[in-house]
Amino acid sequence: MATLIAYHELHNALNRLRSRLSSPARPVARDADLLIGDAYLVSTHAAIEFFFEELSRRAVYASLWKLRTSRVRSPLLEAIAATHYYACATSLPRGDLTVHGSVEEETKAAIAWYIRRLDGNNGVKRLNLLAMLLPLGFHESDFDPVWLASMDSFGGLRGDTAHGRPVTRFGRPPVDIAPSGFGPIKVPVWSTSATRTRTSQAPWDIDRTLSGLLPEMRLWDMRVRSRF
Template sequence: MSRSPRFRTLCKELNRLKQQFLPKINPTGSYSDRQLARTLAYRVLAHAEIESYLEERVWEVVIKAKKDWDGLGKAHRTLICLLAFSGQTMDTPPETLTPTKPSKHLLADKVKISKKLDLAIQRFKYVIDQNHGVKEANILALLLPIGVDSDDIDSALLATMNTFGEKRGIVAHSSATIYRTVQLPDPANEQNIVKQIIQGLLQVDELINKLTN
């Protein structure tokens, strides 16, 4: 499968974080407090890299689709899905193009497809800007509106992302003292879950690539 430049950057950054924060795997599972603290930092930073990758990739697709629409009049699947998931009502055509004066600007929003598209894109950009996670709900909110088919999204990846997101949330919203009394991080597990996510995201990356061709 071909990898987008952004996916290659993601892999590079995650590898850099692994080298800088994860200790050499100890078969006995014994690590110092410093190594465990750095392992938790790795989890949070890896989560941020993955979140950023998803947000930037989906926006790339939207920009490409909008550019093709503006320049070529080409309607991508992405634009159709943006409209479908924008929350806008699908109104029937008006009875007249010359309504009473007070409703003229409102009518333009109802009959001009360009205005509907602009509004859909604005709303999706807001979703991206307000996104703070990589759980299933976050992923669906990012992928479905750009045209990724729900049948093509791996349920195993979603489950893994849910687990990863929950673990990151525990670290981000708990003190180190409290967290260590609940569950100590395992560098080997942290490395493995990120590896699984990368394998799953490679398939997502390919799906996104198809939307830009």
């Protein structure tokens, strides 16, 4: 089965990043390697996030095109419509649930709701992936739990790197500030020593992580395609 172009674009994007943000593997990474690794991690995360969002959008587009030409709603559109209805029916206040008078109105409302979910996505962790893919007719059991855990770790590492979070299990310690005329106010801040412990990975370590994640992404490309 041919894959959607979205995966080919991801593959090409990662190759371009690798050609620009790589360095020879060494037993001990140099500071320059770690700086390059930070940029490589953030960039590859962005490419993967775009892949899942674009895969979902193109699947919707292809299903709508099929609806236009055949007047038949694909399983993917049926799944989005059902998920949208359930989301509305189980939200409060229940009086806000709109009963649409036609399949066309129902489809338009469901697609608009789903696109808003994609527009609001920010990440590739487990909850992000479920929010994007479950409405397309998948079940949580369709996901490899080990892969989801690896995506959680990958997304968390990207967040730590992008936001400069130190590696510490204690979090930001609260510091008491007592402005004139006020009682003490607690402000959680990183200590100077903690900020020196931020995590970094060399490009070859990130490549090793990606090699374990990409095969499942290709499978999801094909799974989504099978829905329309």
